[in-house]
Amino acid sequence: MNKVLKSILLVFGLVLVASCSKSDSSTLAPLRDYEVQKAADMASIETFMKTHYMTVTSSPGTDDDMDVTYTVIPAGGTQVSIWDQTDYPRMTREVTVRQGDADVVYNVYYLMLREGSGAESKSPCNVDSVLAGYRGEFLSSKSETVGSVTTTTIGGTEFEENRSPSAFLPLTSVIRGWSEVFPKLKTGTYTDNADGTITYGDFGAAVLFIPSGLAYFRNAQSTIPVYSPLVFSVKLFEIQRNDQDGDGIFSYQEDINNDGYVLSLPAGVVNPDDSDGDGIPDFLDSDDDGDGFLTKYEIKNLADDTTYTFENIPTCGAAGNGKKRYLDPTCHN
Ligand SMILES: [Ca+2]
Ligand SMILES: [Ca+2]
Ligand SMILES: [Ca+2]
Ligand SMILES: [Ca+2]
Structure with missing residues (x-):
């Protein structure tokens, strides 16, 4: 053969x-x-x-x-x-x-x-x-x-x-x-x-x-x-690379503690890769920070209707927690 x-x-x-x-x-x-x-x-x-x-x-x-x-x-x-x-x-x-x-x-x-x-x-x-x-x-x-x-x-x-x-x-x-x-x-x-x-x-x-x-x-x-x-x-x-939840962020970039693993853990177990703590890890969560605005929307540049590259996703500025805004519930676009 x-x-x-x-x-x-x-x-x-x-x-x-x-x-x-x-x-x-x-x-x-x-x-x-x-x-x-x-x-x-x-x-x-x-x-x-x-x-x-x-x-x-x-x-x-x-x-x-x-x-x-x-x-x-x-x-x-x-x-x-x-x-x-x-x-x-x-x-x-x-x-x-x-x-x-x-x-x-x-x-x-x-x-x-x-x-x-x-x-x-x-x-x-x-x-x-x-x-x-x-x-x-x-x-x-x-x-x-x-x-x-x-x-x-x-x-x-x-x-x-x-x-x-x-x-x-x-x-x-x-x-x-x-x-x-x-x-x-x-x-x-x-x-x-x-x-x-x-x-x-x-x-x-x-x-x-x-x-x-x-x-x-x-x-x-x-x-x-x-x-x-x-x-x-x-x-x-x-x-x-894969993007399991289709939110525009690769799953490896949703590995918050950067250990090489993203996991779905049983309820009640603290998951280091679940930003909003709702029990759904970021790589499967369409709204990572739980602010009611979908991640795929928060990583858009509304001025020209494009999606930011990962590196260029903005933070919330002085008022925020320093994280990219799809991970920061204090702001959205
Ligand atoms: Ca993703
Ligand atoms: Ca991890
Ligand atoms: Ca979550
Ligand atoms: Ca959000």
Whole structure:
């Protein structure tokens, strides 16, 4: 199959399974206890990390750059495990999700292979879209018998790879584990080639270890068994900004505390990204400061009926609180 067509099909597959997981209730496995499954998944992930070593290809400018392979440390082997290696910092992203009738607190481990750097480097926020290369594996126990000795280990099975993505994936429609870690990465450099393609260099790359509760959990997928922890190696080539509420302000610009995440939080929880405190975060709120004038109206220059660029949106002046006027209830246009 032609490579580009194959990439499109693979991307489509990922989006398809992501959307199925939210809507299709006919393929659900029996519900397991979230905390019990989380503990099992973390044990599998940590066992995998402690029994395998990792090889990272550094080959700037080629398709192979930042490719990762995982190999079982043989008996007596001196390779340093993924868990113990120090070449790539092991980070933890804590994620709290309301599941069932309780909050479940997950840890997503990720290895920062390369943060990403370049004159135009930028990070997506958790509701932007990404152009990303990736390879995904699910973890499961594997038994091997040599003579009379059976050894059971946790191994990875590849279910999907896309080296040359052609479509942007909205982080709002992929598994939660992705949208929690991509904001930690930056894009790199771009080189236009004579044939119209772009070569990406110094892009951000990471390996993600995702418990099933932040992936597909009990939703059956054609290539992934239910309740599987997933390991993804990802490469961030480019991002696309989104404006979820269509108010003319990109969602990443509505990330008031500038941490890379905009969230809808349960009622009663103070949301740092909800300017008027009405329970609707700015990126979904058409009237951010709650003054009764829509944001898309407040960022207009009525003198010539144009919309200000973000940088040029006026403040309320001496009488105001110093914020741009769509965030300041003391004035409007
Ligand atoms: Ca917006
Ligand atoms: Ca934020
Ligand atoms: Ca609000
Ligand atoms: Ca307003």
